[in-house]
Amino acid sequence: MPQPDHIVRVDLPDQEGLDEDIGKYFAVCQEKLGLVPYVLRAYTGNQAKLRNFMSFYNELMLAESGLSKLEREMIAVVVSSANRCYYCLVAHGQAVRRLSGDPQLGEMMAMNYRVAELEPRQRAMLDYAWKLTKSPHDIGESDRQALREAGFTDADIFDVTDTAAFFNYTNRMAHGLDMMPNPDYHAMER
Numbered sequence: 780m781p782q783p784d785h786i787v788r789v790d791l792p793d794q795e796g797l798d799e800d801i802g803k804y805f806a807v808c809q810e811k812l813g814l815v816p817y818v819l820r821a822y823t824g825n826q827a828k829l830r831n832f833m834s835f836y837n838e839l840m841l842a843e844s845g846l847s848k849l850e851r852e853m854i855a856v857v858v859s860s861a862n863r864c865y866y867c868l869v870a871h872g873q874a875v876r877r878l879s880g881d882p883q884l885g886e887m888m889a890m891n892y893r894v895a896e897l898e899p900r901q902r903a904m905l906d907y908a909w910k911l912t913k914s915p916h917d918i919g920e921s922d923r924q925a926l927r928e929a930g931f932t933d934a935d936i937f938d939v940t941d942t943a944a945f946f947n948y949t950n951r952m953a954h955g956l957d958m959m960p961n962p963d964y965h966a967m968e969r
Contacts (some may be wrong), residue, residue, distance in 0.1 A: 903929035
């Protein structure tokens with residue numbers, strides 16, 4: 780049974796009317812990814828916010844960090860699992876499969892990251908991201924200290940927190956707009 784065929788449950792502008800820089804960015808996505816992620820299409824109703832979203836996402840997920848790209852994607856999936864965000868589970872689960880070369884790891888992150896055989900560093904990182912998502916008011920110095928003991932610097936702890944916080948935000952946008960992932964993600968890296 781295929782997923783619903785909408786992108787979001789609000790009207791989106793005609794893609795022909797997008798500003799030139801957005802059109803160019805979408806062309807790069809099409810070239811590199813083979814698709815324009817629906818999350819970007821969802822933001823076309825407000826191109827200023829789309830630019831901010833793209834800039835923040837690229838800095839968060841692609842810039843230099845003490846976290847690998849795979850680790851950041853793992854955080855995205857674990858946070859999305861806690862929030863039951865269909866869009867991000869599908870899209871970022873695919874990214875975990877691609878970056879890890881392991882077709883099962885994305886599903887383990889989505890269903891129950893605790894079943895995956897992870898390095899202690901990654902386990903500590905994901906435990907922190909889960910707790911920050913499910914009970915943020917319970918985060919304390921002992922949680923940050925556990926990350927330090929697993930080998931994270933304070934800059935890394937900032938990046939773990941920033942990544943988890945960002946995906947809590949995007950999960951809520953996806954839920955609120957009933958955002959669907961690109962159907963292509965389901966078959967990638969299988």
